[in-house]
Amino acid sequence: MINPQAVVTMLMAGLLFTLAAGLYAFFYALGKFWKSFFLELLSFLFAFLMVLSGFVLVACPTFTLFWKLLLAVSILAYLIIPRGMIWVVQKLHQKEKKEDLP
Amino acid sequence: MKNPGILYESQKLALWYWALAVVLFGFQLIFGLIISYQYLQPEFLHKIFNFSVGRLLHLNAMILWLLFGFIGGIYWFLPLETQREIVGLFLGKMAFVLIAVAVGIVVGVFLLVQIGKADWVTLWFITEGREYIEAPRWADIGIVAVFSIIFFNVLATIWKAQKLKGILWVLTLDLLAIIGFYIAGMFFTPNISVDQFWWWWVVHLWVEATWEVLVGVLVAWVLMAVLDTPRKILEGWLYLEVFLVFGTGILGLGHHYFWIGAPEYWLGIGGFFSALEPLPLVAMVVHAVYDAGMHRLTTTNKPAFFWIVFQSFGNFLGAGVWGFMHTLPQINLYSHGTQITAAHGHLAFFGAYVATNIAMIYTALQKIRLSKGGNLDGRLWRWTFVGFILSIFGITAPLTVAGFAQTFIERAVGGSTWQAYINGQLHPWVKEAMAWRFGFGIMFFICYLMLVIDLCTIGKQPVDKENTHCL
Secondary structure (H helix, E strand, O other): OOOHHHHHHHHHHHHHHHHHHHHHHHHHHHHHHHOOHHHHHHHHHHHHHHHHHHHHHHHOOOOOHHHHHHHHHHHHHHHHHHHHHHHHHHHHHHHHHHHHOO | OOOOOOOOHHHHHHHHHHHHHHHHHHHHHHHHHHHHHHHHOOOOOOOOOOHHHHHHHHHHHHHHHHHHHHHHHHHHHHHHHHOOOOOOHHHHHHHHHHHHHHHHHHHHHHHHOOOOOOOHHHHHHHOOOOOOOOOOHHHHHHHHHHHHHHHHHHHHHHHHHOOOOHHHHHHHHHHHHHHHHHHHOOOOOOOHHHHHHHHHHHHHHHHHHHHHHHHHHHHHHHHHHHOOOOHHHHHHHHHHHHHHHHHHHHHHHHHHOOOOOOOOHHHHHHHHHHHHOHHHHHHHHHHHHHHHHHOOOEOOEHHHHHHHHHHHHHHHHHHHHHHHOOOOHHHHHHHOOOHHHHHHHHHHHHHHHHHHHHHHHHHHHHHHHOOOOOOEOOOHHHHHHHHHHHHHHHHHHHHHHHHHHHHHHHHHHOOOOHHHHHHHHHOHHHHHHHHHHHHHHHHHHHHHHHHHHHHHHOOOOOOOOOOOEOO
16 A cells, blocks of 8 residues: 555656746747746756756656656656757748858 | 738638637636636536536637647648649638637536447447547547548648648648547457557657647747747757657657556556656747847737747746656555646646637737737737646645645555545545636636737727837
């Protein structure tokens, strides 16, 4: 039987994990667009919070090794995706600009 | 190219679909208010309008009005994409009349007859009994027929126009998937596990896969209309979105197979892909921020712009954050079916689909009311926009608190016994949350009335400001 407190901890960690992932993506994109060091720094704070929440989940004894690995992969994916997406979006816009030039 | 002030016939048909959608939206909210009041006063309308029927109508009205909104969007933008009137207009009009009459009959049966014996008459003429898709079999066939007509109209129009653009490709294939997955929910089998297995194909693969892609198509068209975003950027983005949504969403279906008697491997498959399901939504946030920035938040249609930007954030929060929170089987074992699910549903549907439909309607209103150009703006839409967002979070937050309390008291501590259920329901975090939810529900309904007034009046008065910047 699981410790009842652990269920609530997992719920909270799950909520914080994705919320922080979204805020990381939001501020990272904003920081890149406005070329603001402060916003990028802020985005990394949220990335840190995301990793921290992810670690709380990974450390939870309810999860077996398979699930711990799965969560670790998810953390990595959520860390990479904002950077990857910025790269894709910038490429798309650059390509469009080039094609617009006479 | 047609005169910008004149509407295509299919665009007029789109207006009918949207009008019906807005009316059904109102009914959805009225039914929602009744059942949320029944949480506070369980004897309210007892044996006249039971909670189960109210919930059924609340959910089905939502599904239908969102669908009608999407169909309206297809009929509005399709002639603009193909630069010609749609093929099969008569069929489209006939389908609209049929579906409007069918909705009336089905609602009438749900209100007056409500339930029947467990036989074929009930299945065909009263209700199929499957949650969210309770419509009787004849209405199911009608839904498939209507979508088949839309599919034919889209395909035939593209064929005639000889313009198969990337967005249209995605739309055509997605419509085919929408029809196919709905048919999967029409099987009847006495084995409840097998029945649920197929039933989720409709519910999950519609809402978390094909609807997301359809909305991607509609959002792309709205972005072209309100932000003048280049087609190539949107098409490139749309392909990526389809890849991510289908890549994670199709097998994310597994999170519904956790506790229905499906094999245990679904825990791993469902858990893995569900954990990745918010990825496309995070990606969309990046895209929305970057694209709005590229256009320096400049638009001539502020309501549509704000709703479409909110769509990516609302979708992420509702579907992504509130979804991920309880998607892993180790957590879901305890949170399954609590108010957390309701919180997730309310925020996700509002963020992803309601916002898209409202944005599309404002996009159309600009063309109708300001055909000679000008800004679509005003005061009322701002109040409505803020009010809707505040009230949906006002509904979601207490439901989340109640869900946490239920998960802890009923499930984790009490072990899902009947006594534990009663203890959970009597806990102040659950009881008071229901009162807060009802209060914010009333606020939401007031916002709906404001939205209706705004849709009827916006753009009729000239806007003084020539400013096209949003902030």
